[in-house]
Amino acid sequence: MSEGKISLKVERVGFGIYAIRCPLCNEIIARVTKPPLPDLPALMPEEAVNEVKRHMARRHKLREYAISGEQLARLLSH
Numbered sequence: 001m002s003e004g005k006i007s008l009k010v011e012r013v014g015f016g017i018y019a020i021r022c023p024l025c026n027e028i029i030a031r032v033t034k035p036p037l038p039d040l041p042a043l044m045p046e047e048a049v050n051e052v053k054r055h056m057a058r059r060h061k062l063r064e065y066a067i068s069g070e071q072l073a074r075l076l077s078h
Contacts (some may be wrong), residue, residue, distance in 0.1 A: 004065045008052065010074070020048055022055060029055045 009021035013031070017040070026066045030048040033040050043051060049067070054063040 002073075006056070006062075006065050008067060015040060020052060022052075022059070023024060024060055027059075060078070 015017045019028045031042040033042045063064040
C-alpha cells in the first residue's frame, strides 16, 4: 500500500491558541500555543504531532500516511 498524504486543518481559536482538526472527521485532535506556553492547557508542538498520529491510528485505522512538510514545519516552529 502506498503512503498517503493528509492535510491537517489548523485554525486559530484564541489569542495564540490554535486547534488542529482531523481532515476526515473534523474532530479537534489537539490544541497548541504559539509561542509554546507551558502554563496553558495546550500541547507542545511535538506532543501535538504524536497526538495526530495516535488519533489517525486509533480512530481511522491509518498507519501509512504523511503530514505535509510545510504543515509539520509550521506546527513545530517555535
